[in-house]
Amino acid sequence: MHILVCVKQVPDTKNAKLDPVTHTLDRRSTTAITNPDDTHAVEEAVRLKKRYGGTVSVLTMGPPQAVATMRHCVQLGADRGFMISDRAFAGADTLATSYALSQAIEKIAREYEPIDLVITGKMTIDGDTGQVGPGIARRLDIPPLTGILKVEEIDVEKKKIRVHRKIEGGYEILESTLPALITVDKSINKVSRASLPNMIRAARYQPVIWSVNDLEGIDRNQLGLKGSPTVVGRIFPPPKPTGGKKLEGPVENQVKELTEILLQRPEWIKKRA
Amino acid sequence: MEEKKRQRELEKQRIQELLAQYRGVWVFIEAKGSKVEPVSLELLGAGRTLADKLGVELAGILIGDQVEGLAPTLFAYGADLVYVVDAPIYHHYRTEPFMKAFLHVAEKYKPEIVLFGATTNGKDLASAVATDLKTGLTADTTILDINVEERLLEASRPAFGGNIMATILCKTNRPQMATVRPKVMKALEPDYSRQGRIIREEVDVKEEEIHTKIIDIILESNKKANLEEADIIVAGGKGLGDEKGFQLVHQLAEVLGAGVGATRDVVEAGWISHPHQIGQTGITVTPKIYIAIGISGAVQHIVGMQNSGMIIAINKDPNAPIFDVATYGIVGDAFEIVPKLIEELKTRLYGVVQHA
DSSP, rough: OOOEEEEEEOOOOOGBOOOOTTTOOOGGOOOOOOOOHHHHHHHHHHHHHHHOOOOOEEEOOOOOGGGGHHHHHHTTTEEEEEEEEEGGGTTTHHHHHHHHHHHHHHHHHHHHHOOOOEEEEOOOOTTTOOOOOHHHHHHHTTEEEEEEEEEEEETTTEEEEEEEEEEEEEEEEEEEEEEEEEEOOOGGOOOOOHHHHHHHHHHHHOOEOGGGGGGOOOOOSTTTTOOOOOOEEEOOOOOOOOOOEOSSSHHHHHHHHHHHHHHSSSGGGGOOO | OOOHHHHHHHHHHHHHHHHOOOOEEEEEOOOOOOEHHHHHHHHHHHHHHHHHHTTTTTHHHHHESSOGGHHHHHTTTTSSEEEEEHHHHHGGOOHHHHHHHHHHHHHHOOSSEEESSHHHHHHHHHHHHHHTTTTTTTEEEEEEEEEETEEEEEEEEEETTTTTEEEEEEOSSSEEEEEOTTSSSOOOOOOOOOEEEEOOOOOOOGGGGGEEEEEEEEEEETTOOOOOOOSSSEEEEEGGGGHHHHHHHHHHHHTOEEEEEEEEHHHHTTOOOOBBSSTTSSBHHHOEEEEEESOOOHHHHHHHHHOOSSEEESSOTTTTTHHHHHHHEEEHHHHHHHHHHHHHHHHHHHHOOOOO
């Protein structure tokens, strides 16, 4: 079985600082990490490989320094890495990104081995959209299974997969033919610690790197800024809720005032029986 | 030079003509059984405003099994017409058949704007169809506006972990699509005297062409914290001192029938389990009332609750950042204020004071 995982190197938004004037990300303040959800995707691929055999390939689109993310994936147990890296991909929104990645996936399937399962993280912490995974599935014309909590079983012979997919208030058990694409929820697994052999291998690992010229037949009009229908019109600080009133006076009065506020809409309160 | 300029003008004109073929605002209606998801009704309210400003009709697109009976509800909440694709194959949500149905109707009637609820299935469908329509999709929108002159949807969303808001535009492709978070927009007061048109569409989708099957649906809503659906959430932070202090949160929540939330450090300290964690590494909530007790207001927490309808903060430190986002703030000792508040609420709600 050949499992391909799409990963992304992202700025660590948790520690990100914003330029107070332009409200843009101060990149010097951030460190680059592998997108957290994607590490769960790699972990799941490695676990499935242990159960069913096969190969785990990882793919990323990014600048040359994204090699670090490829090495991180090898530490986690990936067998090989592919990178597409070119100015032509820069500024891509989710539509252009899913196009570029799917072109690379088709090349990997053609030149290495056919792909049975594509796995991506549920979303990235810099884009927060969750749109690239399903987009890739549509480009490849395979079923997208989003927000997967568990891979219950894969029937390698019959090319079938059974998964648990998160829905509001619970989950559904879903069966699909392979090849398929799953996006995984971070609760799917706990990312294992890298083994020493993997760490040694990762230290010197060189992924296959392709430029736009290596992707035969690619339509450049669908790449990067040119291929991105969405643009950022403007950025602004988050709006603050209206009000911002501090309650004053003795505690008793404050409590009375707050009670009135809370009782304005009694239907929101679920009284105990 | 002249030639280039002329070509640019022609291209601009071509795009304008193309865009002009698309008219109308649509809302994808999510329906479970005989019930419309609240977010769909909220989006009809938001869509009504957009449609009125653009001078076009507001449509709901309803895909399901025996769902046509929901149309009057959609009219009541603001729709002028409803496209209905109704067949047993749509009994459960599955990406492939829903996508095929949606694409069929969208390609035939060409809406200029489509809104989806940012729910599990809404986001799934929107991502799939936007790829096939080769158009822009803005995720998790929290503010919607329209540039009437250019007929441009201005969809704003939090970016970079909620540190800033970005307004996303889709200038050269149609439809303009966005998923919108539940509980951010307001549904209209329903008017059941409103009438509308129903347009039925048949789509050629066969079960053997579909690659997925739903084997079972397991609902476990009562086991989970279920904070996403709570109208009121009472949340506590490290300011409550210890697990015993955190009981104040449970007591107030009990009186109000509210959900219980917590900050990351409270969960890490083990005072409450992870499903209750609100913020960047937990869940995002948008209740009508959010009561933050002993929470200082780190950015990572704020992003998970800032879209609440009303935020009430109780904290000792007058400079705590939570007061920057709070609608009402009380500077003071939670251990003095909250028990008094509980007593007052009990008297007003239940008519008796139950001394422990």
